[in-house]
Amino acid sequence: xxxxxxxxxxxxxxxxxxxxxxxxxxxxxxxxxxxxxxxxxxxxxxxxxxxxxxxxxxxxxxxxxxxxxxxxxxxxxxxxxxxxxxxxxxxxxxxxxxxxxxxxxxxxxxxxxxxxxxxxx
Amino acid sequence: xxxxxxxxxxxxxxxxxxxxxxxxxxxxxxxxxxxxxxxxxxxxxxxxxxxxxxxxxxxxxxxxxxxxxxxxxxxxxxxxxxxxxxxxxxxxxxxxxxxxxxxxxxx
Numbered sequence: 001x002x003x004x005x006x007x008x009x010x011x012x013x014x015x016x017x018x019x020x021x022x023x024x025x026x027x028x029x030x031x032x033x034x035x036x037x038x039x040x041x042x043x044x045x046x047x048x049x050x051x052x053x054x055x056x057x058x059x060x061x062x063x064x065x066x067x068x069x070x071x072x073x074x075x076x077x078x079x080x081x082x083x084x085x086x087x088x089x090x091x092x093x094x095x096x097x098x099x100x101x102x103x104x105x106x107x108x109x110x111x112x113x114x115x116x117x118x119x120x121x
Numbered sequence: 122x123x124x125x126x127x128x129x130x131x132x133x134x135x136x137x138x139x140x141x142x143x144x145x146x147x148x149x150x151x152x153x154x155x156x157x158x159x160x161x162x163x164x165x166x167x168x169x170x171x172x173x174x175x176x177x178x179x180x181x182x183x184x185x186x187x188x189x190x191x192x193x194x195x196x197x198x199x200x201x202x203x204x205x206x207x208x209x210x211x212x213x214x215x216x217x218x219x220x221x222x223x224x225x226x227x228x
Binding site for chain 1: 153155163164165166167170171176208210212213214215216217218219221222
């Protein structure tokens with residue numbers, strides 16, 4: 001079975017940093033594009049960043065561009081999200097997701113359980 | 122950015138009835154429209170991809186239709202376990218966007 005397990009969330013002060021990790025298993029991690037999505041009660045579901053299997057194509061939402069960096073380590077079957085300059089509106093549940101195939105512009109097929117990031121002083 | 126507008130915001134139906142959920146896109150997404158179901162405390166789960174393709178293990182009570190800017194998720198013979206929030210999402214263009222959701226309540 002496909003499993004995506006996020007970690008690294010927590011409470012951080014405004015301006016601080018966090019690194020989220022996602023461990024994938026049960027599938028050929030190196031084949032698929034991966035995406036981070038976040039969810040808040042107020043703004044709903046918001047796409048954050050996507051990365052293709054070879055890391056050659058990376059996209060970011062305007063709201064995080066310049067502050068967040070997505071990366072992956074196919075040998076470790078892991079996806080990462082380095083978040084710097086955190087703001088209150090970054091507070092959300094962050095989900096690691098897997099796409100249907102190689103391309104990022106495909107359906108999101110699987111979701112992890114999510115990790116909570118809270119930005120507050 | 123492609124804006125997805127879902128209606129109604131809330132739908133209250135009786136068991137055994139059918140429900141039609143709407144998703145309207147601000148510009149054409151051709152057939153790159155997906156539907157997710159989310160229950161409290163759980164991540165979203167893919168129901169339908171590419172407008173009308175059921176994901177693995179999704180019962181055939183769930184079906185999708187539409188094209189370009191108008192899409193629908195039809196749930197027939199509603200069961201109590203279908204109580205959830207349903208989201209549409211487009212994978213046609215960056216940024217990927219989601220609709221605001223329709224809450225389905227089973228009376």
